[in-house]
Each structure stands twice: as C-alpha cells, then as structure tokens.
Amino acid sequence: xxxxxxxxxxxxxxxxxxxxxxxxxxxxxxxxxxxxxxxxxxxxxxxxxxxxxxxxxxxxxxxxxxxxxxxxxxxxxxxxxxxxxxxxxxxxxxxxxxxxxxxxxxxxxxxxxxxxxxxxxxxxxxxxxxxxxxxxxxxxxxxxxxxxxxxxxxxxxxxxxxxxxxxxxxxxxxxxxxxxxxxxxxxxxxxxxxxxxxxxxxxxxxxxxxxxxxxxxxxxxxxxxxxxxxxxxxxxxxxxxxxxxxxxxxxxxxxxxxxxxxxxxxxxxxxxxxxxxxxxxxxxxxxxxxxxxxxxxxxxxxxxxxxxxxxxxxxxxxxxxxxxxxxxxxxxxxxxxxxxxxxxxxxxxxxxxxxxxxxxxxxxxxxxxxxxxxxxxxxxxxxxxxxxxxxxxxxxxxxxxx
Amino acid sequence: xxxxxxxxxxxxxxxxxxxxxxxxxxxxxxxxxxxxxxxxxxxxxxxxxxxxxxxxxxxxxxxxxxxxxxxxxxxxxxxxxxxxxxxxxxxxxxxxxxxxxxxxxxxxxxxxxxxxxxxxx
Numbered sequence: 001x002x003x004x005x006x007x008x009x010x011x012x013x014x015x016x017x018x019x020x021x022x023x024x025x026x027x028x029x030x031x032x033x034x035x036x037x038x039x040x041x042x043x044x045x046x047x048x049x050x051x052x053x054x055x056x057x058x059x060x061x062x063x064x065x066x067x068x069x070x071x072x073x074x075x076x077x078x079x080x081x082x083x084x085x086x087x088x089x090x091x092x093x094x095x096x097x098x099x100x101x102x103x104x105x106x107x108x109x110x111x112x113x114x115x116x117x118x119x120x121x122x123x124x125x126x127x128x129x130x131x132x133x134x135x136x137x138x139x140x141x142x143x144x145x146x147x148x149x150x151x152x153x154x155x156x157x158x159x160x161x162x163x164x165x166x167x168x169x170x171x172x173x174x175x176x177x178x179x180x181x182x183x184x185x186x187x188x189x190x191x192x193x194x195x196x197x198x199x200x201x202x203x204x205x206x207x208x209x210x211x212x213x214x215x216x217x218x219x220x221x222x223x224x225x226x227x228x229x230x231x232x233x234x235x236x237x238x239x240x241x242x243x244x245x246x247x248x249x250x251x252x253x254x255x256x257x258x259x260x261x262x263x264x265x266x267x268x269x270x271x272x273x274x275x276x277x278x279x280x281x282x283x284x285x286x287x288x289x290x291x292x293x294x295x296x297x298x299x300x301x302x303x304x305x306x307x308x309x310x311x312x313x314x315x316x317x318x319x320x321x322x323x324x325x326x327x328x329x330x331x332x333x334x335x336x337x338x339x340x341x342x343x344x345x346x347x348x349x350x351x352x353x354x355x356x357x358x359x360x361x362x363x364x365x366x367x368x369x370x371x372x373x374x375x376x377x378x379x380x381x382x383x384x385x386x387x388x389x390x391x392x393x394x395x396x397x398x399x400x401x402x
Numbered sequence: 403x404x405x406x407x408x409x410x411x412x413x414x415x416x417x418x419x420x421x422x423x424x425x426x427x428x429x430x431x432x433x434x435x436x437x438x439x440x441x442x443x444x445x446x447x448x449x450x451x452x453x454x455x456x457x458x459x460x461x462x463x464x465x466x467x468x469x470x471x472x473x474x475x476x477x478x479x480x481x482x483x484x485x486x487x488x489x490x491x492x493x494x495x496x497x498x499x500x501x502x503x504x505x506x507x508x509x510x511x512x513x514x515x516x517x518x519x520x521x522x523x
Contacts, residue, residue, distance in 0.1 A: 025425045033503075034450035034482045037508035119421050 002114045003093035007152045007393055009053055011145045014114070016053060024049040062189065090115050091206055092152050094199060097141075098166045101148055106141030107170050110176075113138055116195045126192050127177060154208070164209055168217055171203075172197045175221050179228070190228055197221045204260060212267035215260040216274040222257030223280035226250040237388075242289040242395045254284045272307065275300045290362070294323035311342045315349055318356075327360045347376035354389060363393040405446060405515045406494040408484040408501070412452075412508035413477060431502040439486065444497055450482040481508070487516070 005017040024045045028037075037046040097111040112118040112126075120138065124131040144150075155163045178192030200221055204214045230248035233239055261281055264274055279300045286292035301317035312338060322330025334353055343349040350373035357366035367390050374386045439445040446464065456471025481503075488494035491514065498510045 022422060022425075025422055025429075026420075029420070029425050029429050029432075030453070030481070031450050032429055033436065034448045034484075036436060037429070037433050117422070119423050121421065122423060 001043060001049065002117070003089040003152075004046055005053065006114070007089050007092060008050065009057075011150055011152050012144055013053070014145070017049070020052040020056070021045065023052050047113070050308075059125055059204060071388055087202060087205075090199075091153055091202060091209065094167050094170075094203070095163050096145065096150060096152055097164060098170050099145070099150055100162075100166065101144050101150070102141045103137075104170075104298055105137050106144070107166070108174055109134055109137050110141040111170055111199070112174070112192075112195065115199065118191075118195070122191075128187055157208075160208065163276040164203070164211065164214070167203065167209075168200075168214065171200050171221075172217060172273075174199075175224070179224060191230060193221070193341075195223050201256075201260075201286040204263070212264045212269060213271040213273050215266075216271055216277045218260035218262035219264055220273055220277040220280050222253045222260065223277065226253035226257065226284060232381075236381070238385045241283065246288070257281070257284065261347045272304060275304045275307075285354040292323070293318050298324050306329050311337060311340045312346070312348075314340075315343065317353060319352060322359075327356050331360060332354050345376055347382070349373075351382075351386065352375065354386075358389070358393060367393050403487045403489065404517065406486050406488050406491075407513050407515055408486060408494075408498050408514065409511040409513070410481045410483060410501070410503050411478050411509055411511060412481050412503070412506075414479050428502065431505070435500055435502055439484075439497060440501070442490070444486050446485040446487060448482065448484040451480060453479075453481075 001021050002014075002017055005020065006014055009017055027048055028041070028045060032038075073342075093115050094111060097114060098107050101109065109123055112123050113120070118126070120135050121131055123129075124134045127134070154160070175193050177197035178189040178196065197218070200214065200218045203209045204218045226249045227241075227244065229250065230244040230246070230287075231239060258281070261277055264277065279297050281295050282293045282300075298317065298320040301313060303318055304313050305317055315334075318330050318333045318337070321333055331353075334356060337343055337349070350369045352371060354366045354369035357363075357369060370386050370390045370393070374383060377383060377386075436445070436448075458469040458471065460467045460469075484501075485492060486497055488497060491512065494512050494514070498504070498512055501510060503510060
C-alpha cells in the first residue's frame, strides 16, 4: 500500500502517505465490522488513503497557492492487473530502500516499514533495539531520500546489478536476524523470516531482477525457513539439527525451495548463495542427520572457503569434515583454528569443539570447551543448552566414578 | 424465529489510538465474528451509523427544536447495530458475548424486535 501510494505521490510525501494509510485503516476499523470486509481489502484501503492524500494536497495547494497538478493513475480495475501493479510497486520500493545513500540499518528498517508493513515497535522487538532509535534510523533514511530527491523507479540497467546485490544482502540479513537470534518474541521473528522469503520470491519472479542468484537465495531461505517450527522442543529449548524432529519440517517450503534451486542453475554464475543453498538442500532432503550427504556438504564448504576465507565458514567446514573423515580428523583441523583471533570470542567455536570432544569421548576436555562457550554468550537459550551439555558430560563422569 | 437488535455503544474516541498492527488484529476479530454469525444463520443485517453530523429533534412549546450532533463530547455514542435471529434473550445475549466490541470497551444493548403480525387470510 505504502509502496503504491508513494509511487503516485512521490517519495517526499512518504510521511503523509503513512498517515493516510493509518487513517484508511482506522476507517476500515469503523466500517468493516458492520459492512463486512470488501472483496479486495487492499484496493479499498489504497482508494481511501488516496482520497485522503488528495484532500490534503488540495488543502495544501490552496494554502501555498501553487497549482501543481498531481497526476493520478487509475487503480487497476481488474484484480489480477492490480495485484501485478502492487507487486511492481513493492519491487521499486525495495530498490529505493536499498539505495546506497542509506545506511545498512536504515535500509533494513525502511524496507520492513514501507514494504513489509512492520510497525516501529515490531522492528524494535525483532532487532532487540529500542523504539526511539529505530524511529530515528527510519527518519534519517527518509530524510536522505528527500534530500537527494530519489525517484521511486526501477534502477537503470547499469545500476541494477549493484542494487540487486544490496537488496539481496538486506533480505539475507533480514532472514538471519529472524532466524539466528534466539531471544525476543518468537512470533515477530518468524514474521521477519517469512517477510524476507516473500521479498526474495517477489524479486525472483521479476523478469529483470530475477537473476539465478536471486533464486539461489530464495532456495536457501526456504530450506532454512522450513525448519523454523522444529528448532525448539515443546519446552522451548534449543534443538540442534541432529536432534530436530524432521517430520515437523515444512514440506511445502522445501518443495518451493527445490523449484528455486532448479531455476538458480540456469545461468553460468555461481554465487555464495548457490553454495549455501546446496548445503541447505542436502540437509532438507536427508531422511536423518546421519543420512545427510556429508561429502557434498563438505565440498560446498570447501568451495565457499576458497572464495571467501572466513573463519566462520572454516568452522562449518570442520563439522562436515568430522562427519566424513571422523571426529579425530575434525579435531586436528579445529586445533589449527585455535590461533584465529576472530574465533577467540566466538562461542560457536567452543561449542563445536565441545561437541566433537564429547563425541570423541573426551568428556572433561569437552566440559572445558562448553564452559568457555558459556562465558562468551548471553543468549539464555544457548546458555541453557550449554549447561545441559555440561551436566550430561558431568553426570557420566560421576557414573564412571572419576 | 424472533429477531433481536444489538445496539453497539461506545465512547467516541475509543478506537483512535491503535497502532497499525493492533488495528489489523481488531479488524480481523470483527470480520471473524461477523463471518461466524453469518455462517450460523444468525446474522440478519447490520449498519454503521455515520459519525459526522447527527441531529437531536424535539418539540418545545409547539415548535421544533433542533440541536446539532456530533456527540464527540458525549460520553457515549451508538456506533451501529446488528439485527440477529435468536430463540430468546439467552441466545441473543450469547451471540452478543462473542462480539469483539465488548473487548474494546464498548457495550451492547440487546432488544427484542416486536414482530409485525402477518395478516390472516
């Protein structure tokens, strides 16, 4: 809605558009209980908000004595065309929100607010940030758009690849924010993941923007997203991939992911998203943790590591390596990483080390590692998980009478 | 089946301060309630009364006395009404209880509609 109205009235009127949409919602709240919701609620809301905007512009122009004519395209009669129009408006809006003049935080927050319809308080809750600071970030981003008079249109062909790159990055971050942080309100975080998937599929469906790597990202997000419901047990405790009930994975999302994976193979470019999607596919398609095609997973991590030597990728590679060549081989490789400064304060490093040591039967060393990990994270679910591991190991030591 | 009218009364400003997500949720609740009573054959009709305008008309000393609403200063206004089917007051009250209006500080006056007798023959 905001995207469509902003196209009509211009990015400078973004604040007024938001107010008009709010007014339209309030009007819907008064009328729909008695009159029922219209067949196309979005079209109704847009129409009402548009009329509000026009009233206000007329009032304003009378005040300032300007005779600027505002050209109003008629909202499409046919619903299908209308849906297409909204989709295109949202795409343009994503590209505007990902404008290089706006900070990364600003890009994410503005995309969520204007394209996703998230409120400031929801964004704050999702990012564990304070409301006033989110509001400020958004206000600053809007100010940049106004100052530079950025037009709500698709970027020109020569700028599209770069802008697409940042749009994908934003979508990836948005998803991760919802997926990996384990605190905060579960519902809002899940919404964040689904919104990232929606935006990615929106891009993927566009004739110009739908590059193979967009499909690769779509596949990745859908495979990961399919596991959302299985990440915690009934008591809300964190479950590792190996412990998850795979029957809870969303088969429909995995199916959609496979569709995107196929389409991602159409070009000759292989992006990081392609490799990550392939890893995610290996997990999504495996009957059990043990059945996973670990050597393929390992190949992908090795390729990722070649392209981008990051210690975090190296750590993930070792998990796969331990599956293929055994825990011993994994531990040898892991010890080589101990020198890495980036990993020194990264709790997953010690948690992974603990897991490998535990599997190797070296319980007391495992406990040491888990304790180091414990000292590096403040996330309550992770802490509870680590404590449980420590007592598990500890109990067995006690059993052995050591 | 006897018919009842549910007069939905509320304080005039009660809905004004909701955030977009709250608004969406409340609309959803009303739409769900409405669909439910429609599906169950309880719903007969409903109308929203326009909030702007309004007149009080009375007679004083043989002359019509007309006072303008809006009653935005008034403590409560009638937002609109529903007409429903119900076997008796208990049923009508039961239906009203499900109306989200009650959750958002409104109250509902339930009155049975006197049936118009069907002429014999």
